[in-house]
Amino acid sequence: MKTIPYWLDQPLPGVVTGASPRPADVVIVGGGVTGCSCALTLARGGLRVRVFEAREVAGGASGRNGGFALRGLCPGYDEARALLGREGARAAWELTERALDGMSALAGDALRRVGSVRLAVDDSERAGLRVEYEALREDGFAAEWLDHLPDPLSRLFVGGFVHPADGALSPALWVRRLAAHAAAAGAEIVAHTAVDRSVIDAFDVETVVIAVDGMTDALAHELGAVVMPTRGQVLATEPLPELLYPRPHYARGGYDYWQQLPDGRLILGGRRDTDRGREQTSVEVTTAFIQDQLDDFASQLFGRSLPVTHRWAGFWGQTLDLLPLAGRLPGSERIWVAGGYSGHGNVLGFACGELVARAILGEPAPELELFDPARAQALESRPT
Ligand SMILES: Cc1cc2nc3c(=O)[nH]c(=O)nc-3n(C[C@H](O)[C@H](O)[C@H](O)COP(=O)(O)OP(=O)(O)OC[C@H]3O[C@@H](n4cnc5c(N)ncnc54)[C@H](O)[C@@H]3O)c2cc1C
Numbered sequence: 001m002k003t004i005p006y007w008l009d010q011p012l013p014g015v016v017t018g019a020s021p022r023p024a025d026v027v028i029v030g031g032g033v034t035g036c037s038c039a040l041t042l043a044r045g046g047l048r049v050r051v052f053e054a055r056e057v058a059g060g061a062s063g064r065n066g067g068f069a070l071r072g073l074c075p076g077y078d079e080a081r082a083l084l085g086r087e088g089a090r091a092a093w094e095l096t097e098r099a100l101d102g103m104s105a106l107a108g109d110a111l112r113r114v115g116s117v118r119l120a121v122d123d124s125e126r127a128g129l130r131v132e133y134e135a136l137r138e139d140g141f142a143a144e145w146l147d148h149l150p151d152p153l154s155r156l157f158v159g160g161f162v163h164p165a166d167g168a169l170s171p172a173l174w175v176r177r178l179a180a181h182a183a184a185a186g187a188e189i190v191a192h193t194a195v196d197r198s199v200i201d202a203f204d205v206e207t208v209v210i211a212v213d214g215m216t217d218a219l220a221h222e223l224g225a226v227v228m229p230t231r232g233q234v235l236a237t238e239p240l241p242e243l244l245y246p247r248p249h250y251a252r253g254g255y256d257y258w259q260q261l262p263d264g265r266l267i268l269g270g271r272r273d274t275d276r277g278r279e280q281t282s283v284e285v286t287t288a289f290i291q292d293q294l295d296d297f298a299s300q301l302f303g304r305s306l307p308v309t310h311r312w313a314g315f316w317g318q319t320l321d322l323l324p325l326a327g328r329l330p331g332s333e334r335i336w337v338a339g340g341y342s343g344h345g346n347v348l349g350f351a352c353g354e355l356v357a358r359a360i361l362g363e364p365a366p367e368l369e370l371f372d373p374a375r376a377q378a379l380e381s382r383p384t
Pocket of ligand 1: 029032062067315341344348
């Protein structure tokens with residue numbers, strides 16, 4: 001049994017360039033999807049960029065996740081309308097649909113646009129999904145209601161719908177390729193180099209971007225009360241002979257998620273809602289309590305116990321309103337932040353890295369206002 005994520009246990013391209021003696025215009029802290037996306041746009045925009053990564057590129061959540069490339073935000077579309085207004089929600093969904101297309105152009109076979117399937121375990125969840133589905137259709141977004149679930153889904157679920165343009169990622173491979181694009185555009189990538197806040201404050205550069213999602217509270221203490229590290233656990237099996245779930249599937253409000261890779265291997269994660277207290281952590285280890293439940297759920301999906309090869313944990317940044325934090329750090333002119341995707345960062349991270357880069361290049365996009373970290377004070381003081 002391996003505790004390295006399956007995705008990081010594959011042959012991956014190396015992308016580390018090291019630092020040149022030239023001064024940088026922008027330093028980015030974090031070599032995940034956000035930092036690499038930001039680096040690519042900045043480097044293509046003509047700035048000298050240096051990325052510092054404490055581990056290896058994609059060594060954080062970007063190489064440890066479920067591999068779902070979903071449009072939208074953590075809240076469903078109907079909930080996002082309530083939070084951001086109808087035009088705000090529409091803008092956020094369009095932003096992420098464009099981001100998915102942008103990822104497709106860069107990822108090669110690390111992204112497969114197979115769609116995703118959102119499922120309901122009971123009538124109450126199905127009613128909620130119907131509301132989201134209607135809201136999406138009303139605003140012109142593609143979604144396909146499933147009147148009859150095919151076997152074996154009909155044994156365990158009562159309804160759902162398909163997001164046809166979503167995708168399945170090989171996330172570590174994707175982010176390594178993204179980093180390679182950034183390096184080819186001139187970005188410098190320095191791995192195995194952690195920087196703390198005192199180093200950030202002392203950097204002799206005009207602009208710094210903090211792109212560390214689950215570690216945002218540690219480096220941007222200004223946001224510490226509104227973004228919290230949250231752990232997710234995953235397992236991978238040996239390739240299975242039957243291919244029952246070729247697309248990303250998720251149910252129970254997203255607390256259960258699984259997909260099979262083209263070779264039949266099952267990737268399955270979730271169940272953190274059964275142990276919320278202990279899963280609110282940045283300690284990157286698995287627990288028997290969650291992993292036993294993942295085994296049970298995998299058995300239910302296939303009708304037999306399955307041969308597991310990898311078990312791993314990772315953590316992301318969860319915000320109080322479940323919306324990202326992307327923009328200038330409150331109180332600072334030179335430090336920017338992008339993170340807090342609340343477990344939904346594969347596409348959003350790519351989008352927010354680019355949004356922040358465009359603003360630094362002097363071309364701020366209107367969508368950036370939706371995620372302004374300046375809302376932190378209001379969030380912090382709102383009644384719980
Ligand atoms: C188990 C799990 C399942 C998930 N499933 C999905 C999914 O299916 N779909 C989805 O959309 N999202 C999913 N997510 C969330 C998604 O993975 C993240 O939101 C996204 O990868 C965040 O990317 P990032 O680049 O912002 O952060 P990260 O990928 O975490 O990268 C930040 C990097 O910063 C580095 N770093 C931290 N501190 C420092 C420092 N002081 N100095 C230098 N470097 C530092 C870290 O080593 C890390 O590599 C999941 C996350 C987990 C953990």
